[in-house]
Amino acid sequence: MKVPVQWLADHLGGPLPPLDELVARLSLAGDKVEGVERRGLPAADGVEELIVAGHVLEAGKHPNADRLQLTQVDVGEGAPRQIVCGAWNFGAGDTVAVALPGTALLDGRKIGRSKLRGETSDGMILSERELDISQDGEGIMVLGEGWAPGEPLAGRVPLFHDVIELEVTSNRADLLSMRGVARELHAIFGIELTPLDDSEPPAHGDRLTTNWLAVGIDDEDLCPRFTARVFQGVTIAPSPLWLKARLQSAGIRPISNLVDITNYVMHDLGSPLHAYDLEKIRGASLTARRARAGETIRTLDEQVRELDSSMLVIADAEGPQALGGIMGGAESEISDSSSMIVLEAANFTRTQVLHTSQKLGLRTEGSNRWEKGVHPTIAPIASRAAARLVVELCGGRMTPRSLDVSAELAPRLQLRVRMERVAQMTALDVSLARAVEILDRLGFDPRAGQGTIDVRVPAPRFLDVTREIDVIEEIARIYGLEHVPSLLSVGSGGGLTAAQRVRRTIADACLGAGLTEAQTLSYVPADTPAKLGLAADDPRGDMLAVANPLSQDHSHLRTLLLPSLLEALARNAAWGRDDLALFEIAHTYHRSDEKLPREPWTFALVMRGRLGGAAWRRAGEPASFFLGKGVLESILGAVGVTCRVEAMDGDVDPFLHPGRKGFIQVPGEPALGFVGELHPLTARRYGFDDPIVCVELDIDRLCERLGEAPTALPLSEFPPLRQDIALVVADEHPASAVLAAARTAGGELLSDVQVFDVWRDAAALGPDRRSLALRLTFQAQERTLSDEEVRPHREAIVAHLRAAVGAELRG
């Protein structure tokens, strides 16, 4: 909202504080100032004296240029000045505005005495655009009667404006008016608020308004009030300069006197108005009613708009003439030839205006006010203000007895504020007298009681202030939040939950393993399951769809983190980073039987290229299944959960390498996730032709496996005895089965068994077989073990391995 400070002064009876202070205090009181703009001529000493009225004594073609005029202008100096001008909309006898040499214009140009095509030009004749009075730069500004040559314009027309840009929150429709902002300044600074001129202009003639026009309301919920005045003999012409300059400073384009008046009063008082050409109104009636199916209206912007019954129109006997509160219709638009006009000051309720303007994609200064809520009692005040101006500026003769149809209006809301409650909620030490003063200045008509104040909510605040707490806020913001003391809230016992700690632990384990954390968007495109080759019945393919996505890339919610990380990996490859490991911890979204989906916390990692830090002494580890599994094991170890990786059937998770993928498993439960290399065909779809390793894990389910904290075990004082055995085992028996068999047969003395070597040699070992070298560690709590004591245990292990998994001892 653009607020020209000089306009505000109309409503205030005392001097304004310095601009800096005004801006700072308004902001703190909740009327945030986004910026201050100076409009009009650049500030310079004496500039007011340099823009003067001039009488054109002579005007004719420039001897050397067909398009230029050569003029002699009396600016009150005795001798006229010769000025060259490019415009032809004036001539001898006119009064114009002249910038004398030395004036700096809007665009920074400085007027000097110069020669144009051989003729001296001693100043410049100005257009309205050059003075920021309007956009009109075609012709020059002709001032009309009553100006003395040399009279400074500044005495009658403001040459510059300080314009405050206010950020108005959606609860403060009252601040979309100069009167409302002035009241804030009255409340904050105590500057006197001048009483509003609410006088009725004189009416003429015997024929009452009802003889010219009938008005009615069909739907009081959408339009609780409709007032109308009729004027005869109106002359449509440009507005006077002061009005143009004011509108221009508030960011409104001046159009014609009548339209400018409606805009001016809307800005001044906050209740929008509309004017119709009465001769275009069919059947001499205007009714606020819902649009009928199939009706259309051509609005002022020349768009034909299709209407439905949720929308309110102002219709004459044959059809819509305006979209209530949003925009007028082109048919009854004011034109230069209009002379009988209808001035409407109605009231429209916010929801309809909001929905209609959204539906039609049409927002206007008017709709912006209605959708925030304007009280119906302001309409007649605005109507009188506009009527006075129509009489004064357009020469209109108002018909007697204006029309005012209104729903029954609720009386002003009465509220009681307890001062004790003010102190409780705000910790401010406000006296009853001070609170009364604040509320009085805000227009709440306060009446002090014993520790309480009774108020009546002023009309412009009817939606915003409905409860005691709302009045308390008014007191607090004007009294000053800088007076609120500081106290520290100390909670009732803080800390992280086990699940929250687990997520931090997983992240820390990944960082320790050299992985970089990514955060990717939760959205994925619809083709993600197809890109992964998920089976038709895979629930992860049944993603939640956003009904109104902003783009196709953001149309669904992901069920897997993997695709987003692959995209991030691909982007980094494009930026030249091929050796990279990324992880992410985020929600995934899965359909459930409830209204809301299941959103488990999910972990995923991807690895590509050489990892672990390549440098001059070493090349880094190529990404491989076992590197990924190593990080997974490190994470599980850090969290303290034991899981196994088990072979996955070739058809499951088809986006993974069929021979290098496994489930992350706890006995007797569905898998918690997977670890594997990406299938080369999947990798290709994401733009890769080298191995990509990935892990994805349901953290919520992992958290369900958190067991009791470990308890200390006795440590043996005696040295362990290590023995290595090499076994040839068929491929069908996984290493996990071999180790399990060894543990089963090892007895109490076997404290550990590890695979320390694997090798294949079809010639030496036979096809589909490999050699596994196991390191057996035996240890006793109370003695040093000897080879003799351990030998039978080792033999038992070997025998059991032969029986259980067909393992043969290698020589």
Add this chain to the structure above:
Amino acid sequence: MEDAASLERQGRELLERATTAAELEDARVEALGRSSALTLALRELGALPAELRGARGQELNRVRGELERLHSGLRERLEASELDVELRQAAVDVTLPGDPVPRGTAHLLTQVQREIEDVFVGLGFRIAEGPEVELEYYNFTALNTPADHPSRAESDTLWINSEVCLRTQTSPVQVRTMEAQPPPVYVICPGRVYRRDTLDPTHSPMFQQVEGLAVDRGLSLAHLKGTLEHFARALFGPDREIRLRSHYFPFTEPSVELDVSCFLCGGRGCRVCKGEGWIEILGAGMVDPNVFGFVEGYDPEVVSGWAFGMGIERVAMLKYGIPHVKSFFDNDVRFLEQFRGAVR
């Protein structure tokens, strides 16, 4: 018979002449070895008359002791200098880089989020969580958002169906938390939120907020101010000042925005604070009594509360000079790695 002093002098000369460990060993054999003059002299002691034997024996043993001490000292010195030569030959270029120890980088948003969490956990707040795909009821209605409020519109909010949307703020966790427990409540809730916003330097279709909620007997604007002052100083430095500006949110009354004095210029006015000296960092307010009306057991005449909501990206962008919010979600590792150990 050579006198002991002469033997000592000869031995010293032999030992001290050696310049390498090998020469020293030769000298030791010559001066102290089995066939050295000293050993011979000691061996001949027995042939001396008893009255001479004692004094001469004592003298010769003293000389042997002296020479042995001298030898061991010389040997240490020579060995040390030879080792030194050897070690110098094994010199490395210390300016070559060390072996890389794998160390990843936490995402800057995670670092900032943890920093925020740690401040509030330290004040005795818990970390609450809630769903990102949320019921309209919790995201809007129970937060006192009017039925026709523009934020509910299709142009602003992403909807799954007529009842379910992607949460546009972390505030729905307020009501969920109060439903789950009686007062007092002291929680913060960090998490992802979603808006139907086109990506531009300061808007993203997904970003992260942190919500704070305190409900107890006797809480006032003073608690809001003091606690957020502590928080702003923890995040932006101990010298920061804060100020509250009155504002409007549907779910708080009174509502405020909180400005912190600019951490770049200290309040004089600069590019970061756009000349104002103050930077807006969050919205806050006293919990609106209507919000309490949506939960059992929270009587606004008995308990009061304060709440705040803040964008984590915005704070990180201000603090670390990041010009475009998209940097957070591009995951360009060159960007991410700049912020290793950023929070300090």
